[in-house]
Amino acid sequence: MKKFFMSLLFFTLFISGCNEGNENNVKFNGESENWEGSYSANISGSSENGEYIFRYKNAREETIIKNLKIVINDGEITLNESEYKGGVLIYLHLVRGA
Numbered sequence: 001m002k003k004f005f006m007s008l009l010f011f012t013l014f015i016s017g018c019n020e021g022n023e024n025n026v027k028f029n030g031e032s033e034n035w036e037g038s039y040s041a042n043i044s045g046s047s048e049n050g051e052y053i054f055r056y057k058n059a060r061e062e063t064i065i066k067n068l069k070i071v072i073n074d075g076e077i078t079l080n081e082s083e084y085k086g087g088v089l090i091y092l093h094l095v096r097g098a
Contacts, residue, residue: 034058041093052091059087 027040034057041050054070056063063086070079079091
């Protein structure tokens, strides 16, 4: 009887690990002296729905940042703004696989 329950437990764990319907949530954070950044995403199968948030630490509502350039994944995504008003930049990112 004990072998049966152990086999059932192993089989259940194996089947649940192979389910492609699993969703994973990830979050990455980082900061420097003047900036904070984060990326959070929901990954399901071959699609990824994410959000980048960058915040200038010393910004006020009327802050204007000139020549803002953000490079993500070695240039895969590049954001360029000659003038950006405010201290928080949010970029939504959606990837759908084959």
